[in-house]
Amino acid sequence: MHLQPRLHTAEEMGAIYLVYKEWKVFFMSRYSYFSHLQCPQCGLIFSGSEVRQLCGCGSPLLARYDLEALRQVLPRPELEGRETSLWRYHELLPVERPENVVTLGEGMTPLLPLPRLGAAYDLPHLYMKDEGIIPTGSFKARGATVGLSKAKELGVRQFAMPTNGNAGAAWSLYAARAGIRASVVMPVDAPMITRGECAASGADLYLVNGLISDAGRLVAGKIASGGIYDASTLKEPYRIEGKKTMGIEIAEQFGWTLPDVILYPTGGGVGLIGIYKALSELLELGWIEGPLPRLVAVQAAGCAPIVKAWQEGASRSEFWPNSGTAAFGINVPKALGDFLVLEAVYATGGCAVAVEDEALLSEQRLAASLEGAFVCPEGAAAFAAARKLRESGWIRDGERVVVLNTGMGIKYPETIPVNAPVLQPEDALPS
Amino acid sequence: MHLQPRLHTAEEMGAIYLVYKEWKVFFMSRYSYFSHLQCPQCGLIFSGSEVRQLCGCGSPLLARYDLEALRQVLPRPELEGRETSLWRYHELLPVERPENVVTLGEGMTPLLPLPRLGAAYDLPHLYMKDEGIIPTGSFKARGATVGLSKAKELGVRQFAMPTNGNAGAAWSLYAARAGIRASVVMPVDAPMITRGECAASGADLYLVNGLISDAGRLVAGKIASGGIYDASTLKEPYRIEGKKTMGIEIAEQFGWTLPDVILYPTGGGVGLIGIYKALSELLELGWIEGPLPRLVAVQAAGCAPIVKAWQEGASRSEFWPNSGTAAFGINVPKALGDFLVLEAVYATGGCAVAVEDEALLSEQRLAASLEGAFVCPEGAAAFAAARKLRESGWIRDGERVVVLNTGMGIKYPETIPVNAPVLQPEDALPS
Incomplete structure (x- = not known):
């Protein structure tokens, strides 16, 4: 036979x-x-x-x-x-x-009570999950450690990806540790420091005179020629598994209870999708009990496709033309996982909020001067949204609120004006 | 009576x-x-x-x-x-x-094995204690959290300090969280990003057209006028207690055993004094057994007063004129605690080593490209010293060696040359 x-x-x-x-x-x-x-x-x-x-x-x-x-x-x-x-x-x-x-030793980042900022917002139970305290200084390290570990397990030797800066930096450095070759394309306006991180790692770095969507097209062209792993957001299935650990950590750090609200600065939205996925898995495991926190997708007014979709009750977003914001990491005019972000927001009774650049930059200074927390502009956007949602009453009296700060302020030195007198050694300090 | x-x-x-x-x-x-x-x-x-x-x-x-x-x-x-x-x-x-x-959630930083860099150095048991993964991105956070907590306990309302940048940044931000007023003086050549950290915190920041020793004189003048706490290195007794926790963590992370050698980039030297103090206390507690690791004070060739003193068998160092190095944090021409650093080195059978800027900058790139570890130039100096001491045979076959990386490379973006082609959206990536 x-x-x-x-x-x-x-x-x-x-x-x-x-x-x-x-x-x-x-x-x-x-x-x-x-x-x-x-x-x-x-x-x-x-x-x-x-x-x-x-x-x-x-x-x-x-x-x-x-x-x-x-x-x-x-x-x-x-x-x-x-x-x-x-x-x-x-x-x-x-x-x-x-x-x-x-x-590189990533994760278990601090969950810090912010009593003084909380008092300013009338949120006595305000917390920050500080994703600046992590290798490469941003939460992108979570996606990189899991994404590249799995890529290594699957035998990947080379990958390419578009980035707004921080993801490319993290993936380049973790790739160096894995012995995998990286090609990274970022907008010329992406934070300068992330260029240095890519260059130090030995990755192939390209700048594009455009947005992350343009970088994505360049990467897609290279992928089409074959033989290279596409590490674009959500085109590989594992970075989200790294990012979901933010949700597991929040639950563990609260002693396996849950806060009422989590605010997350949303570009590609993978962290928010990941937190929702993590909490759903923990529910199924019986490690936590519901209800889940209301998840808030925070965007900049200059690039708010998810907010617009949420306002319209839509299940997907539309490309946001001519986008721009000082919170460069969330300048993503159309996210591949938009429908998953919106699903997480709808399923938890959350919402989507846009904040002006002026508001987020002012919140960045306030967090540093009241709490010593020098957060990135994206994290500052989530703080501005917390203030706004408390003022509107959407966040209720006494609720436990977690703001995700996705990275260190020091990666964006241009957001902080410095006025410091220059003295000569023979001068005296003013009294 | x-x-x-x-x-x-x-x-x-x-x-x-x-x-x-x-x-x-x-x-x-x-x-x-x-x-x-x-x-x-x-x-x-x-x-x-x-x-x-x-x-x-x-x-x-x-x-x-x-x-x-x-x-x-x-x-x-x-x-x-x-x-x-x-x-x-x-x-x-x-x-x-x-x-x-x-x-701000500081400490328990990663202790990472570095197998690929270790192979390059013929040090199969090479580890990095990564002090970049900490609030404000440098080990100075350890001194700031303990120093300012104790200052708060003692009722201090205002302090002044000279800094080479990172300590001032850390103390400014922790002071903001403590509600204590900070006055900070740093050289104009200190890392630009640390200015932003001080400014964001709301500290009074002054730049001096000179070295940290000049900044120290300006601060001393202000202190002399009264009513202000002097937070200069070792003039307050508690920051060293924060820094000693690096030593406790190394012992705990090795399961309460000790490595053979610890290399530490030495400016003021408080970390090295602190590690020696911690290990001595743990010995007395019976939590560990000796012998203690040989402690190595690493300096830059352009500012090596401790190395000179060690070579001469002296118990104190002399002021190093016209000092200069790319590893700005260790540009300290005369340290107040020099005698304590030298005592720790002598007592443990350690040594003091100077490395050239060229060597440390090259080691910085190697660590990033082999291990994904984007270390600061000071940390890179300690790596260069590890290579040198292995080549000379001072570090012996199979010894367990820990390099202290005192901060993130991203705080010194100018140390990494970036060559990235700029493409237009309609271009294609080279194959």
């Missing part, structure tokens, strides 16, 4: 993979409970053992875990004494062998 | 204080086991309950603890589950009431 070989359909491959995976989960060690990838739009399932980008339907893919099995093994969090990086949650991350982990 | 009031001598006050302190230690809660201040030069003892600067003999004062009492309560470290900041070691810090702690 001679069996005619034939190609399996994607559905068949998905089913075969699930059987294999069940066997593997049963017999092998469980550093990770990663199971497979799934398309949130059409439901199709893919193996996570080979390189994947978007689903055939055009949607990003999401990682799924054997949560029921994990629930049996770790019915309640027993994380004390584990390393103080995001890899303490390795069961909920997609890297299957610890030797593939590419780490 | 009428008792004639008289002034007690400093010795009598010290004795009275010790009796009071013993009573207090016995009856009150023990957040801190801080006991008193002591002059390491003349041995005089001072109460730690009021503002102190230098000893009358001109020496810095050091904090002493009731180690015997602590040893009975915490015979072995039971730190698991404690907060992941340096305040996990509160028993060994001088702040007596937790409500005085001024924190």
